[in-house]
Amino acid sequence: MSRRLIIRDSKQQTSLWVAEYIVRRINDFRPSKDRPFVLGLPTGSSPELIYANLVDLYKKGRVSFKHVVTFNMDEYVGIPTSHPQSYHSFMFKHLFQHVDIPPSQIHIPSLENCDQYDDLIAKYGGIELFLCGVGSDGHIAFNEPASSLSSRTRIKTLTQDTIVANARFFDGNIDAVPKSAVTVGVKTVLDAREVVLIADGRGKAEAVKQAVEGSIGHTWTVTALQMHPKFIMAVDEAATEELRVKTVKYFKDIESGPQARGYLPSTEQAIILLRKLLSSELLTPDNQHLTYDGRKFIMLNRRLIKQLIELAQTKNSGDEVQNLLWTVKSARLQIDIEALGTAAVDMKAANYKAAYSSLYTITSLLFQNPDFNKLVSDSLTITRQALASGVSTAAESIEQVAEQIEPPDTLIDSIGDVPDSDQPRADEEAKQTLEEIEVTIQKGVKEAAKDTKETMMEAVTPERKAAMKERVRQAVTRLKGYADYNTSVSTITTLLKSYLMAYSAAVGEVVDEVSGDVTPNKALIESGYLFWSFISSFGEQRQWDVLKERLKELLEHRHKDPEFENIIELVADSLRRLLTDPDYLFEDEDEVTKRYQMLKEKLSDNDGRSLGHDVDAVIKQLHKVAISVYNDRGVAQVKDTTLSIMDLVLTSSGEHGFNMNLLSDIGNVLIPKALESIQYIPIPRLTLVSPDIDLLLEPIIFEPGRTINSSSFLPYRVSVVTTNEMDVFKGPNRAKTHLSSSARIKIEGLTFKAEDVGYIMKVHRNWLVNFTDSGIASIRLDEEGIDVHLDLEFTRSSVDELVILKGVHVNLHTFDFTLRRSKFSFLAWLFKPLVKPMIRKLLENSLREAIEDGLRSLNREMVYTRERLRATRIANPHDLTTFVRAVLARWSAPSELPVVVGVDWRAHRANGRAEAPFDGEYAPGSLVSLFEAEAMGAGERVEEGAAGGWKNACFAI
Numbered sequence: 001m002s003r004r005l006i007i008r009d010s011k012q013q014t015s016l017w018v019a020e021y022i023v024r025r026i027n028d029f030r031p032s033k034d035r036p037f038v039l040g041l042p043t044g045s046s047p048e049l050i051y052a053n054l055v056d057l058y059k060k061g062r063v064s065f066k067h068v069v070t071f072n073m074d075e076y077v078g079i080p081t082s083h084p085q086s087y088h089s090f091m092f093k094h095l096f097q098h099v100d101i102p103p104s105q106i107h108i109p110s111l112e113n114c115d116q117y118d119d120l121i122a123k124y125g126g127i128e129l130f131l132c133g134v135g136s137d138g139h140i141a142f143n144e145p146a147s148s149l150s151s152r153t154r155i156k157t158l159t160q161d162t163i164v165a166n167a168r169f170f171d172g173n174i175d176a177v178p179k180s181a182v183t184v185g186v187k188t189v190l191d192a193r194e195v196v197l198i199a200d201g202r203g204k205a206e207a208v209k210q211a212v213e214g215s216i217g218h219t220w221t222v223t224a225l226q227m228h229p230k231f232i233m234a235v236d237e238a239a240t241e242e243l244r245v246k247t248v249k250y251f252k253d254i255e256s257g258p259q260a261r262g263y264l265p266s267t268e269q270a271i272i273l274l275r276k277l278l279s280s281e282l283l284t285p286d287n288q289h290l291t292y293d294g295r296k297f298i299m300l301n302r303r304l305i306k307q308l309i310e311l312a313q314t315k316n317s318g319d320e321v322q323n324l325l326w327t328v329k330s331a332r333l334q335i336d337i338e339a340l341g342t343a344a345v346d347m348k349a350a351n352y353k354a355a356y357s358s359l360y361t362i363t364s365l366l367f368q369n370p371d372f373n374k375l376v377s378d379s380l381t382i383t384r385q386a387l388a389s390g391v392s393t394a395a396e397s398i399e400q401v402a403e404q405i406e407p408p409d410t411l412i413d414s415i416g417d418v419p420d421s422d423q424p425r426a427d428e429e430a431k432q433t434l435e436e437i438e439v440t441i442q443k444g445v446k447e448a449a450k451d452t453k454e455t456m457m458e459a460v461t462p463e464r465k466a467a468m469k470e471r472v473r474q475a476v477t478r479l480k481g482y483a484d485y486n487t488s489v490s491t492i493t494t495l496l497k498s499y500l501m502a503y504s505a506a507v508g509e510v511v512d513e514v515s516g517d518v519t520p521n522k523a524l525i526e527s528g529y530l531f532w533s534f535i536s537s538f539g540e541q542r543q544w545d546v547l548k549e550r551l552k553e554l555l556e557h558r559h560k561d562p563e564f565e566n567i568i569e570l571v572a573d574s575l576r577r578l579l580t581d582p583d584y585l586f587e588d589e590d591e592v593t594k595r596y597q598m599l600k601e602k603l604s605d606n607d608g609r610s611l612g613h614d615v616d617a618v619i620k621q622l623h624k625v626a627i628s629v630y631n632d633r634g635v636a637q638v639k640d641t642t643l644s645i646m647d648l649v650l651t652s653s654g655e656h657g658f659n660m661n662l663l664s665d666i667g668n669v670l671i672p673k674a675l676e677s678i679q680y681i682p683i684p685r686l687t688l689v690s691p692d693i694d695l696l697l698e699p700i701i702f703e704p705g706r707t708i709n710s711s712s713f714l715p716y717r718v719s720v721v722t723t724n725e726m727d728v729f730k731g732p733n734r735a736k737t738h739l740s741s742s743a744r745i746k747i748e749g750l751t752f753k754a755e756d757v758g759y760i761m762k763v764h765r766n767w768l769v770n771f772t773d774s775g776i777a778s779i780r781l782d783e784e785g786i787d788v789h790l791d792l793e794f795t796r797s798s799v800d801e802l803v804i805l806k807g808v809h810v811n812l813h814t815f816d817f818t819l820r821r822s823k824f825s826f827l828a829w830l831f832k833p834l835v836k837p838m839i840r841k842l843l844e845n846s847l848r849e850a851i852e853d854g855l856r857s858l859n860r861e862m863v864y865t866r867e868r869l870r871a872t873r874i875a876n877p878h879d880l881t882t883f884v885r886a887v888l889a890r891w892s893a894p895s896e897l898p899v900v901v902g903v904d905w906r907a908h909r910a911n912g913r914a915e916a917p918f919d920g921e922y923a924p925g926s927l928v929s930l931f932e933a934e935a936m937g938a939g940e941r942v943e944e945g946a947a948g949g950w951k952n953a954c955f956a957i
């Protein structure tokens, strides 16, 4: 479901957009003789340019009308079809005679077919897309003001306004304009599966305003389209002149990119945001209120931001990363359908959600769980080593892994340079190089095992083997506690298999060659492309070129080596078994060795190069690429600055392990400054419910009101008094002590105002007053604002509460509002004194409850963090990263991607009354109803995985 308002600068641009849209819809529909695309069409000056564009697109071969069936919306009565101003003539002149539509598929209403017109449409399965114009009085087709909204095709007498308007087509002769017409009804249009309405010019501005912001009614028949689930209005700038600035801005925002819930800023948007941050007061370079460390901190942060901007500009100017993430996401969804369903163990309920959540689990395991991290990297090293032909048993691999975890420098150094790819290599040379690599690997293994290949098995000391086994076992046992562990392992196996398959397709030139048989997953190949183009902008180009060569060599095996797929299966399978059954590598040693050995023998091909060699060459080269990336100037700068910041932050000037100067700067200067810079808090929908009065406000934008120091929301005074008490009781055997700390916080002068808030108010106090009102309000507090007094107690003994709220008191000094569009405006003198105390009480109560609720969730978060720290046994108050990680762990991805449409707090406390008193109701000017429609549309786009779907206007300033 979606409603869109497309705004373009000129009629030309709007018309082109609409024509392109229709062409896309026809082509996506893939019409056939038996399943034609049914198109509803208008006449008038508005669609002329659209038809010209359609003809143009047809001539360019972009669209065919062979399987399109058309139904026109209206026709004059009383002039012959051959009349130059008949809609017949119009349609042939502007469209039909230029395109390949068979005449039998064209329908135009007439006195003859009028009664059967709707049935005829139904016979074709209904109209797929109805293109509509609109009269300046808001009529659609000839459904003049006061037409029934449930009307169908019929004869209508034209209003004088329409006759006058249409006289321009009859040489200005009003008498020549027919007085009646056959027209489809409003319901006929509403029945179409999609409606696209076009309007241009100042003359249509009022009609557009009614269509978008007005309420549904028969006076402006166009408003009926608000009920349509799929309704697009395409207008030019001039036609928006009567719309509220807010509305125009809103629609422009959501249409400014292929909007969807991908939620990534484009590089351009990110840079703008970073620049804005740079120029914000918070980061003023010479803030004299700060300590020396504080200024240094600001300076370093400024430097970091500038470096990030530069990095984004040089490495990601084409949004490569965002596109990559997006395609990978689509790729995952496809894996779910195409591979996961068949490959995954125990995935009976395989669907989007399962795939998403298990991928989420993997990511969180990978990011948050050191065991898993280590395990995966160990197992990858193991399988990798098992593939290298210099090593033939899993046990040897383990031995090497033990070394690889802390690789001796000599091993890396001894690998030597891989020859430059530019020079054509003679076979002999190639062989020699490969032999060298083999020798090197062997040397490494030998060094590790300190013996020859034959004695290597013996060199794997039982202690080492046992230690390794224990480590893997422990990790797996711990991880098995995770509910999703098995699913995650299946997913990771499938992913790995698919990635390995597509891995070889990462090199641009060969994609086409292999895309047919490597994998059915297009998005995955696309990710390969994108990944390559992004990643290769880092580091040394030369290393990337060599890597490309190596990948090509590896790829050759696809064609020469029938075992290519088997080996990938084997790798993936080993990984899965390793992750689920740590004994696999040890107890099945013989079997594993046999399998690898067999494959190894099969793998050698004619020129003596084995797949194992090539896999290893790729991996070695990747390592070099990684080093060159790490040393990339841009990356190195960012890295250095980050390290300097960390150094500064963690300078232990005290025993706290944290820079205390900085801590006091943050508390005294930076946080207040940040708060001061908040000038608006927008809340799309706020519902306040009490026994006396229910209030719906939407959208409400709080801004600083009249304040004591006329600056921000900041209260003018905050006082905190803490008390520590110690009681000592003398017991029969020993003395007992009880410690308690508490705080009394007084916040005074919290103040705000809010202008132009749409509201619905339901007063149900008692038999005396009982009414509903809606309109637009402005709300103000005086400069004394709101006082909040809190009594808190801190405890260490309670299991589920760390902060106990002993008491809360909220006092709203003076509060005032003005109403517009209210039924009761004229009774303001009576109305205000009646309602004001009720609203005041409502606000005070709501605020108090919000504080109670806030504290409750704060407690929950703190307890959770504490437990998490305890459970992981990594709690260390001096270790900032651990703490941050534990806190971040709570920011789990919601199972449903949410679009926040409102803050409906308190609704459930409505004293046993209806759960949500404003369900399905919207205040005047509500953006929430638009958001909701938009959210559903965005959902569709996410499911479609449309290209560029990650873009989102919410990042635009």
Ligand SMILES: N[C@@H]1[C@@H](O)[C@H](O)[C@@H](COP(=O)(O)O)O[C@@H]1O
Pocket: 042, 043, 044, 045, 046, 047, 073, 074, 132, 133, 134, 135, 136, 139, 140, 141, 142, 162
């Ligand atoms: N019956 C037609 C309508 O279908 C059309 O939408 C309207 C606006 O025409 P124009 O696009 O020329 O402004 O005019 C006529 O009344």
